[in-house]
Amino acid sequence: MTFREAIRKALADSMAKDKNVVLFGEDVGVYGGCFKVTEGLVNRFPDQVIDTPVSEEGFTGMAVGAAMMGLRPVVEIMYADFFTLVFDPIVNHAAKTHFMSGGQFCCPIVVRLPEGSGTGHGAQHTQSPEALFMNEPGIKMVAPSNPSDAYNLLVSAIKDNNPVLFFEHKLLYPAEGEIKEENVPIGKAKIVREGSDLTIYSYSHATVTALETADLLQKEGISACVVDLRTLKPLDREMIHRTARATGRVVMIQDPSPAGSVGSEVISAISTDRETFSKLKAQPVLIGGKQSHTPFSKELEKNTIPNALQCAETIKEKLL
């Protein structure tokens, strides 16, 4: 099953189980969504798949109000770039309502955000904006890298009583993988490759890069452990420290640029913990994309995010 189909299955299974799960978004009905994730769902769930006008702030705010009354809306924002339009309902309202009401209301909303570059869509359709929310209390963030996690984490996100931002990297949609239906709680990272010389942290599409990097290093006799963070907020700090202490050499690989990012938070966690820091044999390394907008030109676009070859070279140069 592909990553795209896994998300569709999670939506379908959740809607079948609970009538309060309702999908809102532009062209999510007959059209099947801009990336065909929701294809066919409207036929099975005509009352739960709702096409909206081009009114991101309006329909997301509406979904927030409905969630406070017990609905479990899943909002598809066509491109994660358009999140700028829903900052207010999500950050000022969904994120704060449980706190600001003294616990009277909660806001179980999921916002699905297709993100990432590599598609030739230019600078306003290719961003990965997760870093913008790292410092926002009250929301959770999930960014799976494979179909099985995508399925299980979306199911968990829909069940969660807090607002969850669900990042789907567009390059992952066709990725194939077997679905193992299991409880994957939000907040748990996963070791996706065992290794003893160094630990690579990554999430979403960059996990593919991290695994390729580990393959390249293996050919030279270097054994890399790869940790897929899966949840960006709250980070699985226990797993981060355990795996950093085990190898003493850490590297974070991510697509967005490093400044104020998920990776800088991971490196900060590692560097500011006395015990983990004392186990380090080399300085932590953070490999991210360029601090740049995404260029349209194909070669230039490719060069804005890290690739495995560059990552392997950087690791050998700085860590070993």
Add this chain to the structure above:
Amino acid sequence: MDKALYVDALRLMLDSRFFEEKTEELFKQGLIHGTTHLANGQEASQAGLCMALRDGDWIVPTHRCHGFTICRGSSPFAMFSEMFGSSHGLAKGLGGSMHMPDKEHWNLGSSAVVGSGVPLATGIAYNMKRDGLQNLSVAIFGDGASSRGSIHESMNLASIWKLPVLFYCENNKYGMSASSDKMVSVPRVSDRAASYRMSGKTVDGNDVTAVYDAASQACTYIRSGKGPYLLEVMTYRTKGHSKSDRRLYRTAEEEAFWLAKDPIEHLKRLILKEGLLDQKQLDDLVCERRQYIEDQSALALEGAGDRLTTDQALDLVYAKEAL
């Protein structure tokens, strides 16, 4: 409005007025910190609307929310406690003057981002329609917020889906210092209803009977399944925008004109004229309501020191349970 309701309306309006007066006094005494937005002069709008609602109808008020909160049935003690930051407050002291949600009284609480409560109210209405309820939600906003895109998007959404929302524009002539005459492109905000194929109306917001009648008609229209309705009430806040406002943008003559149209004095005259109360009974009622608010505030002040610990507050950042 049936004459039998006049005294009930006056009671709510007096509670709202005395609540604001007490709040201003407590701020001046330095007993409350932060800021507050008083609604003196807007009591007819608050009471007239809330009296037209049924149990199960939700409101999403503006940041000038005290009167709506009282008229929907919340306890002034819990409201004062909220402003004292005490754990007895509606939001356990985490909200303050602008955030007084009360689930028990169908009040979602205000958004302090003006106009942002309107899509939330539209969402409440979405659920009501989906669940086949005969209830409605009221999206309350001011003339200032009427220029927000979120409101226009919500009106379009509510109209295409025929949602049971009452868009309630409390036009008090100013968004902070900006006069609606300069900031709104149409003579009346309700003129915009036609753009969204909604019905709309503007009435005197200082006459509680006019507000009640118009709101009741709008509610009947909405409950009959015809979709949303835009009701605008024309009123005036006799105090400034917030406690730091020097009111340089309006004239003393204008303020005097509106003070003469005080909604409470208007209703008192009506009650006397109709012989519903005599002067003595009216004076007694005023004293009784003033004392009630005084007592509620004194009680809240007694418990003002009871606060959540920082850990208890942090514990509320995330909801705990999942399905």
